[in-house]
Amino acid sequence: MSGRLFVIGLGPGNRGQVTPEASRAVAEAEFFYGYGPYVERLELRPDQTRIASDNREELSRANAALQKAAEGASVAVVSGGDPGVFAMAAAICEAIDTGPAQWRDVELTIIPGVTAMLAVAARIGAPLGHDFCAISLSDNLKPWDLIVRRLEAAASAGFVIALYNPISKARPWQLGSAFETLRRILPDTTPVIFGRAAGRPDERIEITPLSQARPEQADMATCVMIGSAETRIIERKGRAPLVYTPRFSAGSNQ
Amino acid sequence: MSGRLFVIGLGPGNRGQVTPEASRAVAEAEFFYGYGPYVERLELRPDQTRIASDNREELSRANAALQKAAEGASVAVVSGGDPGVFAMAAAICEAIDTGPAQWRDVELTIIPGVTAMLAVAARIGAPLGHDFCAISLSDNLKPWDLIVRRLEAAASAGFVIALYNPISKARPWQLGSAFETLRRILPDTTPVIFGRAAGRPDERIEITPLSQARPEQADMATCVMIGSAETRIIERKGRAPLVYTPRFSAGSNQ
Numbered sequence: 001m002s003g004r005l006f007v008i009g010l011g012p013g014n015r016g017q018v019t020p021e022a023s024r025a026v027a028e029a030e031f032f033y034g035y036g037p038y039v040e041r042l043e044l045r046p047d048q049t050r051i052a053s054d055n056r057e058e059l060s061r062a063n064a065a066l067q068k069a070a071e072g073a074s075v076a077v078v079s080g081g082d083p084g085v086f087a088m089a090a091a092i093c094e095a096i097d098t099g100p101a102q103w104r105d106v107e108l109t110i111i112p113g114v115t116a117m118l119a120v121a122a123r124i125g126a127p128l129g130h131d132f133c134a135i136s137l138s139d140n141l142k143p144w145d146l147i148v149r150r151l152e153a154a155a156s157a158g159f160v161i162a163l164y165n166p167i168s169k170a171r172p173w174q175l176g177s178a179f180e181t182l183r184r185i186l187p188d189t190t191p192v193i194f195g196r197a198a199g200r201p202d203e204r205i206e207i208t209p210l211s212q213a214r215p216e217q218a219d220m221a222t223c224v225m226i227g228s229a230e231t232r233i234i235e236r237k238g239r240a241p242l243v244y245t246p247r248f249s250a251g252s253n254q
Numbered sequence: 255m256s257g258r259l260f261v262i263g264l265g266p267g268n269r270g271q272v273t274p275e276a277s278r279a280v281a282e283a284e285f286f287y288g289y290g291p292y293v294e295r296l297e298l299r300p301d302q303t304r305i306a307s308d309n310r311e312e313l314s315r316a317n318a319a320l321q322k323a324a325e326g327a328s329v330a331v332v333s334g335g336d337p338g339v340f341a342m343a344a345a346i347c348e349a350i351d352t353g354p355a356q357w358r359d360v361e362l363t364i365i366p367g368v369t370a371m372l373a374v375a376a377r378i379g380a381p382l383g384h385d386f387c388a389i390s391l392s393d394n395l396k397p398w399d400l401i402v403r404r405l406e407a408a409a410s411a412g413f414v415i416a417l418y419n420p421i422s423k424a425r426p427w428q429l430g431s432a433f434e435t436l437r438r439i440l441p442d443t444t445p446v447i448f449g450r451a452a453g454r455p456d457e458r459i460e461i462t463p464l465s466q467a468r469p470e471q472a473d474m475a476t477c478v479m480i481g482s483a484e485t486r487i488i489e490r491k492g493r494a495p496l497v498y499t500p501r502f503s504a505g506s507n508q
Contacts, residue, residue: 009376016278019368021270058501082368084375086501090383093498097488104490110376114273114336114366121338122263122364129344130396131404133387133413142384146505150385150411157407158400159387234351236358244347247312247340251400 002105005069007089009082009113010038014199017114025111029076033065034088038078056140058088062095069106082115086136086164116223117162120195123205125234125242127193127225130249132160137167137174144174148181155185160231160245163224167215175215175224182226186210191233191243193225194218207233207243256359259323261343263336263367264292268453271368279365283330287319288342292332310394312342316349323360336369340390340418370477371416374449377459379488379496381447381479384503386414391421391428398428402435409439414485414499417478421469429469429478436480440464445487445497447479448472461487461497 006025011017026032029048032039036052044050053061062077069075079087089110096103121128133154139147154161161182167175182190188211196204196219206217210226218224230249234242260279265271280286283302286293290306298304307315316331323329333341343364350357375382387408393401408415415436421429436444442465450458450473460471464480472478484503488496 009372011273014275016275017273017366019265019271019273021268024270082372082376084372084380084382086383089376089380090498090501093380093383093486093488093496094500096496097486097498104488104493108496110379112271112368112372112376114368115372118263118336118338118366118369122336122343122366125364126338126343126347128338128388129340129347131387131389133385133408134382135385141501142503143505146412146503150413153407153411154387154413157404159404159408232347232351234347234358239358242347242350242362244344244351246348247344247395249396249400251397 002102002107003069003072004074004107004109005065006076007083007092007110008076008078009111010041010078010080011114012081012116012119012199013041013197017119017199019113022111022113025076025109028074030074031068032076032078033061034078038080042078058091059095062088062091063099066092066095066099066103066106070102082113083110084112085115085134116164116198117225119198120193120205120223120225123195123198124193126244127227127231128160128245129247130160130228130230130245131158132162134162134164136164137178138165138171139174151178151181152185155182158228158249160228161226166218166222166224168220175218179210179213179215183210187229190229191227191231193243194222195225196222207241256356256361257323257326258328258361258363259319260330261337261346261364262330262332263365264295264332264334265368266335266370266373266452266454267295271373271453273367276365276367279330279363282328284328285322286330286332287315288332292334296332312345313349316342316345317353320346320349320353320357320360324356336367337364338366339369339388370418370452371479373452374447374459374477374479377449377452378447380498381481381485382414382499383501384414384482384484384499385412386416388416388418390418391432392419392425393428405432405435406439409436412482412503414482415480420472420476420478422474429472433464433467437464440480441483444483445481445485447497448476449479450476461495
């Protein structure tokens with residue numbers, strides 16, 4: 001008898017950004033697996049159970065949740081933001097792909113959410129208003145030289161770049177190195193946005209020209225966005241500036 | 255006396271995917287500007303007014319909404335999905351950048367939403383589980399050769415590609431041409447996902463190998479996603495297959 005598994009995107013952390021279908025799935029599940037800060041964010045009933053784990057244990061968490069669901073339970077795996085963007089949905093698929101055949105019988109429902117780059121962009125204007133890409137800067141799961149090639153390809157082709165997982169204690173130098181790579185391609189004045197905890201009480205959003213961007217401006221919870229050569233800043237008296245990338249491109253960045 | 259302007263992302267079209275903050279903003283505004291099908295989706299009170307316009311009138315719609323807000327009204331501009339992804343937030347910023355100085359005094363609140371690629375991805379697994387990019391295939395606002403260069407750069411560097419605005423009556427050949435470009439770079443077996451109306455009653459999601467992908471599988475409301483060389487399909491007995499891109503990359507696609 002197979003149970004079901006919800007993979008739920010909780011959005012950036014502000015209750016107003018949790019979708020109704022995510023809230024309904026939280027009400028329905030019995031067991032909640034996830035990285036500590038995300039399962040702590042849930043408001044659960046006494047009959048619901050949290051199973052928190054560390055943020056580098058994604059595959060073992062996925063295996064445990066699938067096993068529990070295969071035994072017949074109603075299980076949820078929660079992610080901040082959207083579960084399909086550098087989060088648990090891929091780990092669950094990997095676990096199904098390589099795990100016991102009966103895991104394929106689990107009824108799987110993935111519930112999308114507002115991912116960090118969209119929340120940060122909304123707070124500042126429309127930096128993602130033209131073609132863009134999202135890159136995880138973590139070299140735990142891919143070689144650093146591949147990340148460098150992707151940064152070069154994206155910047156050279158005029159994509160705005162959103163960096164997830166920009167920095168951590170175990171990965172202290174990568175963001176600075178990424179800025180160095182991008183400085184060789186993009187103008188000094190290219191806006192860099194450091195967006196931390198968008199929509200939450202501890203929100204902090206900074207705009208810095210690429211020439212002056214420093215890795216210390218980011219932490220694990222920051223989404224870093226690097227504009228294209230066409231990204232613009234609108235100054236406003238008494239209000240925060242707006243940053244946007246025009247919908248129109250003449251292709252002059254080539 | 256300046257009013258306020260909400261730029262609201264309504265999500266993919268399913269009520270369960272409209273965030274509470276988007277619903278609150280809809281309750282607060284008096285005048286609603288947007289593309290016909292999006293303003294039609296709103297459930298308004300008799301004291302609230304719809305101003306629908308065509309989908310190629312984004313800048314004139316932005317100007318009209320800003321003018322109304324600058325006169326003191328509470329105004330909303332609505333987009334499907336997320337307003338910052340190939341939608342109205344950039345048009346509003348462009349209008350502010352080039353419009354009368356008093357438009358900069360309008361209190362602007364942008365409310366993010368679940369954009370189409372996230373909704374489609376959630377219905378099918380985790381195709382965006384690794385680095386990815388989003389490209390508008392419309393050559394109304396940029397030259398076609400720039401789009402081709404971006405497709406080549408993204409596919410060569412191993413990004414999964416989400417195509418917005420893949421096809422329309424006025425742009426019938428571009429999607430087929432994009433597939434031709436991508437076939438020169440990616441394996442024949444690369445999964446292509448055609449995701450239409452994800453989460454709505456008329457949802458239709460198809461998975462086709464790149465070698466057989468045809469532009470007729472898409473319409474204006476379709477988000478087309480092209481996997482990387484590492485994107486995998488998991489077959490499941492009696493269930494739709496899952497498509498995912500593993501979090502791990504050895505860089506072998508280079």
